[in-house]
Amino acid sequence: MSLxxxxxxxxxxxxxxVKKSLKLVPNTNLLAEAHNGVEALALAHALKPDLVLLDIVMPGLSGLDVAKVMQTWPCAPRxxxxxxxxxxxxxxxxxxxxxLGLVSKSNFVNELLPILAGLAASPKGVSS
Structure with a gap:
């Protein structure tokens, strides 16, 4: 299965x-994209992703706010x-x-892709 x-x-x-870069990482699947915190919570609740790549600074609900809410869920995504x-x-x-940490957007390809590859290769990181 894929991440x-x-x-x-x-x-x-x-x-x-980011979407273009995800195509370079084997065993990953982009479920969906959201453009704000409210959309993020709705999609994460409905789709139950393994991982949420989350911007911190957004209008309305910040990424930190979104993560706090998701943290209360029984099966919270990473x-x-x-x-x-x-x-x-x-x-x-x-x-x-x-x-899992914070990746700087200015260097996301060098920082993000190895993290995703590691998660996708790990049985624990991938849903079954």
Whole structure:
């Protein structure tokens, strides 16, 4: 089976880059994309992804808010934050929420693809 991924970002150009990059990682599947926190929660609840790639700074519900809500779910997806705002405070907040970490958007290909490849290759990272 493949790693089922939901990508959440309000920047459509960046979303397109992430979607293109996901095609390079074997055993991954883009389930859906969301453009804000409300959409993210609805899609994550309905589709039950293994992993949510989540922008931190979005209008309305931030990625941190979305992760806090998902954390209360019985079968919460794992979260990896993506952000242009790579700061110690965001890294600490991401860590406090039990996420896999924070990947800087400026270097996402070099940072994100190896993480995804590792998750997709791990039996624990892939839904059955």
């Amino acid at each position: 089922q991924i939901l990508v959440v970002d309000d920047n459509l150009t960046f979303l397109a880059s 979260v990896l934050f993506l952000s242009m705002h790579d700061s110690e405070s965001y890294r600490l907040a991401a860590q406090a929420l039990g996420s």
